[in-house]
Amino acid sequence: MIFERYEIATSRIREIINEDTVSEPFKSFFCKASEFICKIDDLNSIIKSGEINDFSLDRLKELNKSLFEEIYSENYEESFANPEYAVKTLGEEYGKILCYIYTKNRGMIRNVYMGRLEEVVLQMELFTQIYNYFEDVEQLEYDNVYETVYSYEKDNTEIFTDLMIEDRINPDNKFAVDIVMNSDLNDLRYLYKYGEHVGFNELKMAEFLNSLSQEEIDRLAKVYTEGYRIGFINTGKDISKKGTVDIRYSLGFERIIRSAIFNFKKMGLEPVIYQVGYTTTSPNRQYAYDHRYDDALYLDKAYIKRKLEVSRHAYESRKQLAGKMAGPAVIEIFGETPFEPENKKQAYALSEEQQKLKSEYITEYQTMVQEYIKGDERSFTIIAFPIPEFGDDFEQMFKETVKINTLDSEIYGKVQQNIIDALDQAEYVKVLGKGDNKTNMKVQMHDLKNPLKETNFENCLADVNIPLGEVFTSPKLKGTEGILHVSQVYLNDLKYNDLQITFEDGKIKDYTCKNFDTEEENKKFIKQNVMFNHETLPIGEFAIGTNTTAYMVAKKYHVVYKLPILIVEKMGPHFAVGDTCYSFEEDIKTYNPDGKEIVARENEVSALRKTDIKKAYFGCHTDITMPYDELGEITAVRKDGSEITIIKDGRFVLEGTELLNEPLEEI
Template structure:
């Protein structure tokens, strides 16, 4: 039975009409200083641009638009993100501060960014949400009219922002959680399953930016034989199901799966949802937009998203954090039966967008040290509450990735090669990787070095195997939770893991790093740097914010050897190595993850390789703290950093009795039985 989060009432309708009518007259006002009035005029113009969408959704005519009207509306509402438009608008913090000064520029730019959420509200026909944003905007306008000094105006703006976030957290947070676990909230899934996917108009119902990538990938999937699309979906669904099998988790106690998919892939997503249904799993599909996965589309301006990523700093305090955690806890408690049968996410990622290296601007919001401590606390508590209701030892996931047309002129070839990489021989790689594991399991430590410009020199300590006949340190990872095949991995002992990890260039979470260097002592990061910015202070902050996620240090949660040399060669052949997602990139060389282990929240669940041996390296000295103080055990992040084969020197196993066993020499596998991996590298 289909559900909805929202029922229109006369009160909401009246508030909506009053608020939008007042916004429509703001440009007639002349009460404020010229530049300040210009800000409110610009935001009011944005409201008036989106308002016709809201009205069409409310009266049921939005879906009657022609494709030309859809494209015109799309261009109009997302015009604020155009590079030139953005740089010269109050949506840009740098421009806003230059025009309005330090006191008002940043907060008002953050308010403008908050107002962009009316786009999603309008397309979904949500008068309630649209009205909340409209009333917040008018409240801020009123605060600026009541005060004459900027410092008092700023206080009013921040108070309004705080009150709105606090008062409406119940609506926004609970809706996000419930739409993840309850398949009866099916607005977006219905579009995927019921619309005519041969007509591009379906994708203009979402309320997301629709650009060339979305339109071209939809056209490409329509050009493929139907059986090929079904095969893609089956690989994805079977990977999810295998993820439960290989980790010894019971999928029969799960009723739902969270489908994360890019706009344009609906033909594949539809087939996947059908296959999940056949497996007894109902799919949830929730709005992601441009800043998260779930149902998502291209980001029209990544610098804008980066400029506003820390806007929460304007209102973030312990009271707000505790209010949000309270809502999280209460929502899960009221829906604990649904949470218990949620199996986890099944994710389709894309790659191929132009690599993005952000520019830091002084005008952007910045967290204080106290707020950064609060961020760590909030993430820890959030993770603990979520795991209390969606048990880590019972859930699983899968991730698969495909290129988008922006990757370049070889898109068709790259797409076909990616499909081939995603469906490589399971048995072949299982056997090859077992040869590698058999050598690694003899070791006490593993020594990894770089070559050429790469100066990696790090020793990884392995767990002791009490019974090598029945135990192993490394998981034989084929194609299940992480598609494609191609890695063996372990959670190292922290004590005894020391050295320097260096990569000349890498992209992590869609951000580029040049000469990223991390130094480890006893398994934890003790220093870090890169060469992205002119000042060392900026380089360190960049890593602190986006790799350490505001932790003072992180442990090494994983050491792995990627074996998918075909994926590596694909990256080199087409010049797309810098565009490969971490899902594929981690298979193209040894990699090290900082943060939680791969077994986070599921360390006590036995894990067995295909040969029957138990993977005993599921813990480290950090995760073991869960038995004393769970807040100190987890970091709620896991970032893989890969050394490509051409920067890799040697990987050598050192045994307790003094022997040395090479796994890789100068970027080539040397263990008997792994020769197949070198063929594609040498061809």
């Protein structure tokens, strides 16, 4: 049936190219979109026949380029995938929604490679239905076009959501696993089997890893997988109850992933690699940024209700599979050229009501997932490596990163324990900036009922969160107040200039930055990308980073702005806004290596889970780090007013932390 519908749809779309039933400027749009779909049909033919397996590397590069070149930066200005161009060409009324249709069509690339014709057919049928409206201009009404798109998204939610959840937890879906385990990884043609954009980073990363010995690859994989295994041990969770691991990585890292899969299998875990699990560096980050809120077109209460219903049904019908999921094992990348986005008024944006709806949906969905993939039974690990876009020093930086990722946990554990012992005497901690940095924060600590057996801070070493190098807590919100200021910081790959956030009773009261010309634009930028459209967020974490080796390397190569938050958060004090580090796991007792229970696992907001879980979580956790050279002081203040200074003028001054200053002297 699907094949018949596919043939009917492609035949009809091929006819559109030569028809004159639609007037300009819409004719140009539908012809261009039809040509792309015909290209998808041709792609399906060479994949289905197996012809693509005989393509040379150069021919695969050309094919990949032909599929993605339209959204390359140099071509994007005159692409219907660009909302600015679409509105300019097609008008305000229809430009945005046709841009949405055009962008949705691009999802056919991945689905054809995966052999998922049903999703391709649904998109083709939507396209032809929209085209039919434009054939009769006199009868053309925006409401008809809109209702068709809305019905497509809502009515097919069951199909899309079911596939997404199936991919996430079922190890029998081996599309990506087969590529990793059964390809000749020395033959870089394997990269083009995913149906993703393959560029400089992916090719050069694979080439670089192919230059390493198997012993070196296995050593890198072991750091990654041992962190995962130790995470279960340190939190007292039984990994033997689990059967699958959610592996996430970027294309080019397949040699490490293959070795890691062997390690995970020894732990009794089968790999699950789903669509979102493997990524590539974007051919154009502005394109992705322009379409980040496309769901504003159809997001309403009815849609959210339907999506939650089908999600629950999908998980309920796979209850046993979900229960076997041990959690994510993630390899992150860093080194991309910094990106400062352009805010386009033509792009879809969520209304205030939609922002609230989406936030509520995220909370409800995450709560639902916790029922099936229980937080008190699963763990995770994250590690990061540079990519070739880093620059001429890439290979040296890769070696430095390996060094950072493998620092001695035993040595750092003792040093960090000295910091924790001092902080545990504090009623509150004051954090001050120096020079032009305006930071002046008072961070309220939880009371320790039994200091001999309890602590506020976790001694974070190299397990789930690699590399090692921080002590962190969930501070008490009431009494936590002040200004957090950072001259430059990168959060979720976006740069913020002079980011300043004001807190009152641990919650965001005001915020600004200097990215744009107007205060309105600056506030909107922060609200969308730091606060994820919430009206306010609490401080979920206060931490002191101790990995001065990473800081020294960053300064040496002048690349602080290119490092991921995973490393940057270890390079100075940081505050996270959003959920705590223990979200959904507050009731699990957690202990430091010294045997003390970490009691600061919740705050006044996350405690609301006991009465109204919708008010307890936000579905986000964004770390904002102050570099050592902007740091004037971190001091623990006891109830009697006496003080213990941890850091002064960017240097550790607490007895027992002298080791941490050694890398700083090399700068």
